[in-house]
Amino acid sequence: xxxxxxxxxxxxxxxxxxxxxxxxxxxxxxxxxxxxxxxxxxxxxxxxxxxxxxxxxxxxxxxxxxxxxxxxxxxxxxxxxxxxxxxxxxxxxxxxxxxxxxxxxxxxxxxxxxxxxxxxxxxxxxxxxxxxxxxxxxxxxxxxxx
Amino acid sequence: xxxxxxxxxxxxxxxxxxxxxxxxxxxxxxxxxxxxxxxxxxxxxxxxxxxxxxxxxxxxxxxxxxxxxxxxxxxxxxxxxxxxxxxxxxxxxxxxxxxxxxxxxxxxxxxxxxxxxxxxxxxxxxxxxxxxxxxxxxxxxxxxxx
Numbered sequence: 001x002x003x004x005x006x007x008x009x010x011x012x013x014x015x016x017x018x019x020x021x022x023x024x025x026x027x028x029x030x031x032x033x034x035x036x037x038x039x040x041x042x043x044x045x046x047x048x049x050x051x052x053x054x055x056x057x058x059x060x061x062x063x064x065x066x067x068x069x070x071x072x073x074x075x076x077x078x079x080x081x082x083x084x085x086x087x088x089x090x091x092x093x094x095x096x097x098x099x100x101x102x103x104x105x106x107x108x109x110x111x112x113x114x115x116x117x118x119x120x121x122x123x124x125x126x127x128x129x130x131x132x133x134x135x136x137x138x139x140x141x142x143x144x145x146x
Numbered sequence: 147x148x149x150x151x152x153x154x155x156x157x158x159x160x161x162x163x164x165x166x167x168x169x170x171x172x173x174x175x176x177x178x179x180x181x182x183x184x185x186x187x188x189x190x191x192x193x194x195x196x197x198x199x200x201x202x203x204x205x206x207x208x209x210x211x212x213x214x215x216x217x218x219x220x221x222x223x224x225x226x227x228x229x230x231x232x233x234x235x236x237x238x239x240x241x242x243x244x245x246x247x248x249x250x251x252x253x254x255x256x257x258x259x260x261x262x263x264x265x266x267x268x269x270x271x272x273x274x275x276x277x278x279x280x281x282x283x284x285x286x287x288x289x290x291x292x
Contacts, residue, residue, distance in 0.1 A: 040223055040234040040254070047274045048234060048252040050223060077186055077196060079258070079267055084230040086256055086268055088186040088194060106194040108186070108254050108270040110232055112225070121225055122232060124254040126272035128193045 004031045007118040010085035010111035017109070017120060018071045018091075024063040030056055034112055034119035042124040044105055068096035074104075085111045085118070090128065104128045150177045153264040156231035156257035163255070163266060164217045164237075170209040176202055180258055180265035188270040190251055214242035220250075231257045231264070236274060250274045 005028075007013040013032050020029035033039050033055060041049045041058060049058050070093070077088040091105040110122035151174075153159035159178050166175035179185050179201060187195045187204060195204050218238040225232040237251040256268035 038223055038225055042252050042254070042272060042274070045273065045275070048221075048236070050234075075194075077184055079184055079256075081227075081229050083227050084232075086230075086232075088196075088268065088270075090194070106188050106270070108188070108256075108268055110225075110254075110256070122234065122254055124234075124252070124270050124272070126188060126270070127191065128188070129191070 070094040159264045216240040
């Protein structure tokens with residue numbers, strides 16, 4: 001691909017994150033993450049993974065499974081400041097070839113405004129049993145972090 | 147009790163959070179959280195809880211069980227900015243009366259600097275199977291969020 005995309009909003013970075021998940025696109029995935037050793041990723045039911053190398057390797061393995069996912073994001077709660085945005089979302093994931101959606105995940109995504117645009121610094125996902133099924137609620141304006 | 151504590155650092159708020167957990171102290175727990183409807187709490191293996199009322203009720207139920215916990219925090223990764231701090235920690239929880247520590251939890255804690263001091267806005271905890279046992283690593287200086 002060559003050039004790395006610049007995300008001008010945290011939402012753009014989030015959209016690219018889930019797009020990379022649907023496309024099994026490791027380069028796009030890693031373009032979303034900050035170039036930083038302090039990045040933290042927790043996959044559902046998984047241990048914490050920290051740092052560029054480990055985060056890349058974890059996604060490489062996930063994408064190598066070849067499983068095709070469709071991800072619908074619902075019930076986003078956004079807390080936004082000048083330099084940091086925190087999104088709490090429900091991920092409704094469907095595996096292509098399976099009929100039913102799996103149980104929703106709840107994810108905490110933290111984005112940082114860097115010199116290279118908005119980048120992800122934390123992704124923490126865990127199964128959310130009993131979460132209401134994903135009907136998008138009316139969008140609310142983002143909450144400002146003072 | 148009466149007066150609400152003012153936390154002058156995010157770490158002070160985090161210390162009070164885990165102290166309230168050990169003391170089953172609902173008032174201290176809620177003094178840690180921002181007075182805000184956008185707060186988000188995910189208990190281990192639980193669904194997302196949002197807003198003051200639901201978050202308070204969830205802790206009230208947990209504390210009402212009467213279970214006494216000891217919590218040791220390890221391997222903290224901190225990302226800190228002017229107004230927001232994000233802490234990723236391993237929680238090693240022991241139930242008083244049980245011999246062994248339970249499997250570690252991984253938690254993402256987000257703090258916001260408000261007019262009333264630093265307050266928690268997100269707590270997302272999930273079981274971290276296979277996480278290394280909690281030996282505190284050498285403390286690293288907090289990473290600045292530009």
